[in-house]
Amino acid sequence: MSRVAPLRSARPQADPAHPHLRLDPSVCDGVGICAHLAPDLVAVDSWGYPIVSGTALDSKSLRRQADAAARACPRKALHVQ
Amino acid sequence: MSHHLHLADEGRAAGPRQGPRLLDNAAVLPRHGTESLTGVGRQDLPAHRAAHGPRLSHLGHLGDDLVAAMETVHLTGRGGGHFPAAAKWRSVAAHGPGGTVVVNGAEGEPGCAKDAVLLQTRPHLVLDGLVAAIEFIGATEGVVWIHDGAWRTAQSVTHAIAERIAAREGDPPIRVIAAPDRYLSGEATGIIRTLEGGPTLPRWVADPARPWSEGQRPVLVNNAETMARAGLLGHVGVDGYAPTSLLTVINDTYRAVVEVGPDETFDDVVASRWRSPDGHAPQAVLLGGYGGSWVAWERLRHLPVDNAALREHGLSVGAGLLGPLPANACGIEESAALLRYLAGQSARQCGPCLFGLSAASSLVDDLTAGKLSRSGRSTLDRYVGEISGRGACRHPDGALRMLTSGLQVFHDDVHRHRKGRTCNAPNHSVMPLPEEGS
Numbered sequence: 001m002s003r004v005a006p007l008r009s010a011r012p013q014a015d016p017a018h019p020h021l022r023l024d025p026s027v028c029d030g031v032g033i034c035a036h037l038a039p040d041l042v043a044v045d046s047w048g049y050p051i052v053s054g055t056a057l058d059s060k061s062l063r064r065q066a067d068a069a070a071r072a073c074p075r076k077a078l079h080v081q
Numbered sequence: 082m083s084h085h086l087h088l089a090d091e092g093r094a095a096g097p098r099q100g101p102r103l104l105d106n107a108a109v110l111p112r113h114g115t116e117s118l119t120g121v122g123r124q125d126l127p128a129h130r131a132a133h134g135p136r137l138s139h140l141g142h143l144g145d146d147l148v149a150a151m152e153t154v155h156l157t158g159r160g161g162g163h164f165p166a167a168a169k170w171r172s173v174a175a176h177g178p179g180g181t182v183v184v185n186g187a188e189g190e191p192g193c194a195k196d197a198v199l200l201q202t203r204p205h206l207v208l209d210g211l212v213a214a215i216e217f218i219g220a221t222e223g224v225v226w227i228h229d230g231a232w233r234t235a236q237s238v239t240h241a242i243a244e245r246i247a248a249r250e251g252d253p254p255i256r257v258i259a260a261p262d263r264y265l266s267g268e269a270t271g272i273i274r275t276l277e278g279g280p281t282l283p284r285w286v287a288d289p290a291r292p293w294s295e296g297q298r299p300v301l302v303n304n305a306e307t308m309a310r311a312g313l314l315g316h317v318g319v320d321g322y323a324p325t326s327l328l329t330v331i332n333d334t335y336r337a338v339v340e341v342g343p344d345e346t347f348d349d350v351v352a353s354r355w356r357s358p359d360g361h362a363p364q365a366v367l368l369g370g371y372g373g374s375w376v377a378w379e380r381l382r383h384l385p386v387d388n389a390a391l392r393e394h395g396l397s398v399g400a401g402l403l404g405p406l407p408a409n410a411c412g413i414e415e416s417a418a419l420l421r422y423l424a425g426q427s428a429r430q431c432g433p434c435l436f437g438l439s440a441a442s443s444l445v446d447d448l449t450a451g452k453l454s455r456s457g458r459s460t461l462d463r464y465v466g467e468i469s470g471r472g473a474c475r476h477p478d479g480a481l482r483m484l485t486s487g488l489q490v491f492h493d494d495v496h497r498h499r500k501g502r503t504c505n506a507p508n509h510s511v512m513p514l515p516e517e518g519s
Contacts, residue, residue, distance in 0.1 A: 022287065024284075024285040024473065025285060025430075025431035025432065025433065025434075025471055025472060025473050026282075026283065026284055026285050026428075026430040026431050026473035027285075027430075028431070028432060029432075030432050045432075045433060045437070045467045045471075046437070046440070046463070046464065046467055047432050047433070047436035047437060047440070048432070049431075049432035049433055049436075049471075051467070051471070079287070081287065
């Protein structure tokens with residue numbers, strides 16, 4: 001149980017002052033463009049689906065990567081919020 | 082055994098809290114389905130009103146009083162997250178008036194039957210709780226959400242609604258909706274999605290406190306047990322309320338749904354409600370649900386059946402499953418079968434759940450067959466880390482909680498299977514799975 005429970009915090013609520021890149025995993029098809037456009041924020045798992053970093057977009061570079069990935073996602077699964 | 086029961090009953094009678102409980106007896110059901118139930122009779126409207134008093138109003142400050150009482154007795158949801166029911170009611174009320182209140186009685190857990198028992202035998206307690214929530218929030222309608230094929234449950238609830246209309250109780254409109262009979266049909270976001278005209282599938286919500294869509298009316302979803310407890314609390318008040326738990330105890334040929342007080346330990350429940358197939362104590366218990374935790378019997382047996390106390394040990398009564406694993410069964414085989422089932426019950430929306438759970442399940446099947454290599458074992462650990470927390474709902478997390486707790490608790494079995502052998506345990510399929518009966 002202890003190995004799973006802490007991950008509950010992996011889904012923080014929307015915070016306009018400190019935006020994050022957020023993924024709706026239920027619409028993501030694992031296309032993978034995001035991992036190319038936002039290499040500092042998105043890794044790919046064993047099945048080709050994105051693992052999105054929980055870090056705040058507190059630099060211009062990170063914010064640019066997040067915006068590019070969200071815009072390019074053909075499934076509209078990524079949100080900056 | 083009878084000694085245990087005797088002591089427990091005495092303690093109950095002498096204790097300060099002896100108000101009416103949800104059930105007055107244990108209910109007995111077959112291992113599959115909820116179409117046959119014995120041990121507890123159905124309380125019709127006259128019997129319910131005779132036992133608990135007249136229909137109460139929860140408009141205005143009367144509703145505030147009930148929600149304050151819910152807070153005092155620490156009434157929580159049944160999802161394992163222990164979310165306070167009072168906070169949830171207030172949070173939805175803040176977006177009202179208007180909206181829908183849902184009683185979730187679609188127990189997807191194949192082992193659990195407490196919601197069916199409540200809806201079949203105490204429908205008016207559940208409906209009293211539902212009506213209280215509707216009045217407090219200022220909602221316009223109520224829904225009782227059950228699953229397709231639960232005919233006895235549907236019949237009891239429909240009849241109860243008709244009884245209340247005939248008695249001119251003045252209830253708001255209440256509908257019964259039957260959802261597909263799947264593990265995830267009781268997932269709250271899937272219920273709300275259905276009410277908004279979508280499919281009965283979980284969805285990702287950015288803000289868990291506001292799970293309905295932008296521009297849609299608010300929806301409160303509470304489990305049938307939580308609603309029945311709110312209904313009972315309205316009648317008996319804080320001083321008369323018994324903070325019990327409803328457990329479904331898995332036996333070899335039947336299931337027993339029992340109401341257990343916090344003064345009883347798991348030892349008490351197992352001694353009185355579980356029939357050991359080999360005369361020995363269980364080696365472990367699956368607690369909460371199929372997405373719950375395996376707990377070694379020596380660790381669990383002296384703990385009280387009380388969520389507040391269990392939380393300190395990282396455990397939860399969850400959906401109320403109590404599945405003892407006999408000493409002559411193999412915990413790894415049992416975990417493998419459960420994981421296979423849970424992987425098959427994925428809503429098939431999120432990649433990590435759809436592909437990850439079945440990949441993990443294949444590796445655990447290899448382990449069961451004595452064919453998992455050392456590198457396969459580390460792949461399994463990596464998969465667990467990769468899948469956790471990445472679904473729109475908690476389904477994959479629950480499946481992995483069951484798996485990882487099983488790998489820890491049944492460490493000796495894991496070792497046995499890794500040596501290229503299987504364990505030849507004589508007892509299989511302890512936890513009922515839908516395929517077994519069909």
